[in-house]
Each structure stands twice: as C-alpha cells, then as structure tokens.
Amino acid sequence: MVECSVYSNGFIQVSKHMPDCLSDQPVSSGRTLPLPDATSQAVSDRLLRQIRRTIEKAGGAIPFDHFMEMALYAPGLGYYVAGSRKFGEQGDFITSPEVSPLFAQCLARQVEPVLSAMLEGEVLEFGAGSGLLAADLLTELEDLGALPQRYLILEVSPELQSRQYQTLEARVPHLLSLVDWLDDMPSGFCGVVIANELLDAMPVNRFRIMDGAVEECFVVSDELGLKECFDDPVTPGLVDAVNDIQQARGSLPSDYVSEINLRQASWISALAAAMRRGAVILIDYGYSGTEYYHPQRNRGTLMCHYRHRSHTDPFRWVGLQDITSQVDFTAATRAAIEAGFNLGGYTTQAHFLIANGLDSLLADSDPNNLKKHMSLVQGVKRLTLPSEMGERFKVLGLLKDLDMNLQGFSLRDFCERL
Numbered sequence: 581m582v583e584c585s586v587y588s589n590g591f592i593q594v595s596k597h598m599p600d601c602l603s604d605q606p607v608s609s610g611r612t613l614p615l616p617d618a619t620s621q622a623v624s625d626r627l628l629r630q631i632r633r634t635i636e637k638a639g640g641a642i643p644f645d646h647f648m649e650m651a652l653y654a655p656g657l658g659y660y661v662a663g664s665r666k667f668g669e670q671g672d673f674i675t676s677p678e679v680s681p682l683f684a685q686c687l688a689r690q691v692e693p694v695l696s697a698m699l700e701g702e703v704l705e706f707g708a709g710s711g712l713l714a715a716d717l718l719t720e721l722e723d724l725g726a727l728p729q730r731y732l733i734l735e736v737s738p739e740l741q742s743r744q745y746q747t748l749e750a751r752v753p754h755l756l757s758l759v760d761w762l763d764d765m766p767s768g769f770c771g772v773v774i775a776n777e778l779l780d781a782m783p784v785n786r787f788r789i790m791d792g793a794v795e796e797c798f799v800v801s802d803e804l805g806l807k808e809c810f811d812d813p814v815t816p817g818l819v820d821a822v823n824d825i826q827q828a829r830g831s832l833p834s835d836y837v838s839e840i841n842l843r844q845a846s847w848i849s850a851l852a853a854a855m856r857r858g859a860v861i862l863i864d865y866g867y868s869g870t871e872y873y874h875p876q877r878n879r880g881t882l883m884c885h886y887r888h889r890s891h892t893d894p895f896r897w898v899g900l901q902d903i904t905s906q907v908d909f910t911a912a913t914r915a916a917i918e919a920g921f922n923l924g925g926y927t928t929q930a931h932f933l934i935a936n937g938l939d940s941l942l943a944d945s946d947p948n949n950l951k952k953h954m955s956l957v958q959g960v961k962r963l964t965l966p967s968e969m970g971e972r973f974k975v976l977g978l979l980k981d982l983d984m985n986l987q988g989f990s991l992r993d994f995c996e997r998l
Contacts, residue, residue, distance in 0.1 A: 614887050616900050627657040627899040632801045641798040643815050644808065645842070648783040651898045653736065659899055660781070661737045674888075675777055676863070676929070676969060677713035680959025684716030686936040687861070690988045691717070691772045692726040694859045697984060701858070702771035704732040704762075707778045711744030714759065715751040717774075722755065728771060731755075734762045765854040773851065773860040779912065780864050780904040782847070784839040785815055786880065787822050789832045794822045797837075799895075806895040817842055829873050838873060838880040839905045845915035852919035852980065859924060859986060860916075860978040863932075866907030867974075868997045873908075881906035909976055910998045916978050924977030925989025926998055930970030933963060935991035 616624065631650050635642050652659045676683040695701035708714050714731060721727050735741045741761050748756050786797035788810045796813035799806055813819050821840055826832055851860065866872070872881070884891050886901035894903045913923060927935075942960055945953050964970040977986045 613889055613891070613896070616897060620900055621897075623657060623662055624897050624899045627651070627654055628806075630654060630657065631799075631806065631898065635799065635801045641800045641809060641811070644786045644797040644799055645783040645815070647799040647806070648894070648903055651894065651903055652781065652783070654899070657899050659902055661739060662899060675709060676963060676973070677709070677716060677776070679962050679969070680956060681716050682938060682941050682956060682959060683933070683963060684713055685720045685941050686933045686938050687713075687774070688717055688720035688724060688726075689936040690861065690932075690986060691721065691774075692724050693984070693987065694772045694982070695721075695726050695728055697982065698770055698857065700729045700770065702730045702732060702769065703728045704734065704766065704769060704771065704773045706734050706773070706775040707781070708733045708735055708744050709740070709776075711747030712751075713774075713776060714744065715748050718748075718752050718755045718758070727755070727758065729758075731759045732762055732766065732769075733759065734765070765850055767854060768856045769854050770857045772858055773855070774863075775861070776863045778864065779841070779844060779847075779862065779907045780866070781902075782841050782843050784841045784882075784905045785818055786837065786839050786882070787813070787818060789822075789826075789834060789836040791834055792831075794819045806898070815842070825869070825873050829870060830875075832873065833875055833878065836875070836878045838877070839882060841905070841908065841911070844908075844912055845918075848912065848915045848921075849919040852916070852921055855980045857981040858979075859982060860921070860976075860980070861988075862912065862976040862978070863929065863973060864907045865969075865972045865974070866909050869908050869910030870997075872906060872910075907974075909974055912976060913998050916976075921978040921980055923995060923998075924979045924986045925993050926974065926976050926995045927989050927992055928971045928994070929973035929975055930964035930966075931992045932975040932988040935988050938964070 615621075627650070631647060634646075634650065650658060653661055655661060691703060695703075703717070705714055711733075714733060718727070718731060733741075733744060735744065744761075745756075748759055786808075788795045788797065790810070794813060795810040796815060796818055798809045798811055800809050801807070818840070821842060825840070832838075871877075879892075882892065882894065882903070882905050884894055884896070884901045884903050886897065909926060913926070917923065938960065942956055945956050947953050962968045975988060977989055979986075
C-alpha cells in the first residue's frame with residue numbers, strides 16, 4: 581500500500597527555537613512566507629531538477645533521508661553549502677552564539693578546566709556556523725589564560741568555511757594562526773569537542789506506524805511537485821530501530837508519524853575512534869526518548885526554517901530553507917556509551933549556563949553602559965527562559981579517558997531522564 585500526501589504550509593514567525601509542546605507543529609499565522617529573489621529561486625529550481633532526476637533514476641521514489649541530505653548538502657546547491665545567509669537577523673534563524681556573547685563566555689568556563697587537565701589540549705568545533713562562537717570562545721579563553729594548542733573546525737561547507745575565516749580575521753586576527761579547518765575527523769584528538777546545533781541537521785528517516793506495521797517515508801515527484809509516500813521499508817535497520825523504540829516505550833498508535841536518526845550512532849562512534857582523551861559538549865534542541873516518542877507527539881518533530889519563520893513543509897523552496905528534527909538524547913547517550921564514552925552529564929541549556937557563571941558574568945557588566953547592559957539582559961532571558969531557549973535546548977556531556985566532573989552539570993543533572 582502506498583499513501584501520498586502534500587505537506588501543510590502552515591507556519592509561525594519565530595526563530596529556530598520554539599516553545600516546548602507535545603505537538604511541535606506550528607499553527608498558521610495568516611501570513612505568507614517571503615518570496616525568494618530571482619537568483620535564489622534559480623538555485624532552488626536547479627536543486628529541484630536534480631532531486632527529480634535522482635528520484636527517476638531510483639525508480640520513482642527515494643527514502644526521506646536521501647532527499648533531506650540532498651536538500652541540505654548537495655554540492656553547490658544544498659542549503660548548508662550554497663551561498664545564502666543562514667545565521668543571524670539577516671538569515672533564517674538565530675543560534676545561541678548570535679543571541680549573546682555570554683553563551684561563549686560560559687562555555688569557555690567549561691572548556692578551561694578540561695584543557696587545564698591536559699598538557700597540549702585542543703578544541704574541535706563541528707559545524708562552526710558563522711564563526712562567531714569560535715571567535716568569542718577564543719577571546720574568552722585568552723582572557724582566562726587557557727588558549728588551546730589549536731582550534732580545529734570541521735566544516736563541510738566551503739562557503740561557511742570562508743565566512744568563518746572572515747569572522748575570525750575581523751574579530752581575533754592575532755589568534756587566527758591557532759585555527760585550522762579539517763575535512764575529516766582528526767586522529768588521536770585530545771581536548772574538548774563542541775557541537776552546537778549539529779545533530780539536528782543530520783538527515784533523518786521518517787516512519788509511520790499503521791495497524792501495527794512499520795512503514796517508511798519516501799519522496800516522490802509528480803507534475804505538482806515533491807510529495808511524501810509511505811510504503812514497505814527499504815532502509816537497512818529502520819524496522820529494527822523502530823521496533824526497539826516500541827519495545828522500550830510501548831506500542832505506538834496507528835497513524836503515528838515520527839523520525840529516527842540512523843546516522844547519529846555512526847557519527848558518535850567515529851568521534852570516539854578519533855578521540856584519545858577529552859570531553860564532548862553536545863548542545864541541541866531535543867528530548868529524552870520517552871518524551872520524543874510520546875504517543876501524543878504523533879506527527880514527529882520535523883521543522884523547516886526560512887527567514888525567521890518556521891513551518892512543516894520540507895518540499896517548499898528546497899535548498900533555501902533549513903530542515904531539522906529534534907535530537908533523541910537517549911539514543912545519543914546509548915550510542916556514546918557503546919562507543920566507549922562515559923556520561924558526563926545531561927541538563928538544560930539554562931542550568932548549564934548558570935552553572936558556568938552566567939549570573940556573575942551578567943553582574944560584571946557595567947549598568948552605566950545602558951545599551952550594552954540591556955542587550956546582555958535580553959540575551960540572558962532568551963538563552964535561559966523556558967519559553968525561549970532555556971529548556972528546549974539540552975546539553976549532553978561525554979568523557980573519554982578523563983576522570984573529572986564537568987561543572988556545567990553541577991547545578992542540575994537530568995541523567996535520570998535518559
């Protein structure tokens with residue numbers, strides 16, 4: 581049985597973070613999404629034609645994760661490798677480093693003790709975005725007298741590599757010699773790994789439970805555009821993974837749609853193999869497995885971001901919008917432990933930042949410089965309020981051959997929820 585449907589185009593005007601709710605689905609705001617310019621539209625049209633050809637060569641359908649990979653990473657055309665602006669007020673969403681420099685300053689206070697425990701510790705950042713986190717983190721580590729031997733950035737997008745270089749050159753030119761860009765995992769890495777909003781950008785498989793059976797989501801093409809279809813699974817491991825979820829969480833109801841990141845475990849395993857000693861800090865929005873696969877979250881967590889509006893149609897203007905899904909932190913933790921990591925902690929972004937001195941950093945700002953002080957206050961609210969980024973974003977700490985307590989999890993550790 582094959583069932584096809586076109587996604588809803590309802591949306592709300594928000595940044596990448598959204599208030600915590602079971603549905604994770606936006607409601608229509610009554611506005612239309614802003615139209616792309618002619619150049620951007622042409623890029624999207626080229627990518628759409630490429631996806632259509634891929635679907636045709638595959639016999640009429642491709643798994644959703646294959647489509648998502650092309651939409652985000654197709655060379656020269658995908659969202660993360662083409663030239664459109666993605667981060668900040670002029671982009672599609674705002675990440676924590678763009679919200680406030682206090683984010684990097686708090687993170688530096690977690691990085692510093694780990695580097696101090698090593699003779700030649702390095703920092704490795706995955707997916708460094710605009711480069712702002714790297715610049716602010718290096719600035720703060722310099723102030724703390726704790727600069728790493730090297731600051732490594734693993735970035736798959738040549739366009740983003742260029743932007744990161746420009747940001748670092750403009751903000752910390754005297755530290756630029758410490759920065760190296762990598763094309764692949766390092767070997768024998770010792771130090772701190774940082775991945776801020778990385779896991780949510782990995783292509784995911786979508787599935788549906790229908791009358792007790794597991795169906796896989798495919799993408800097909802017709803004269804009206806791209807559509808999703810559900811049919812018998814073909815992706816290796818998908819059925820077993822979904823059945824494992826049901827065995828652990830209970831049977832899911834019929835017509836239950838969600839996602840599963842089958843690539844996450846391989847990435848974590850490769851990271852463990854690349855590390856000799858150190859700590860990993862994963863920051864992303866997501867849930868424990870119990871919350872993720874709650875029976876009432878029956879449409880999954882897939883979300884698209886375009887010009888600070890969020891909606892649920894991944895087939896609209898492919899290549900011009902971000903496509904993400906929430907992170908299953910229980911699955912990430914299980915994969916990490918199987919790969920040889922020890923669990924260092926799991927908490928909310930708000931608790932992590934406060935445990936790393938957010939209050940004192942804000943108190944140190946000059947209230948007489950009203951504009952800067954109020955900007956920091958507003959940033960703290962956005963980073964920590966439950967209705968903003970404070971609870972939706974979680975922090976997972978992992979340790980490899982390192983016996984120490986990570987202070988970011990000292991205020992409140994939610995490992996029991998995993």
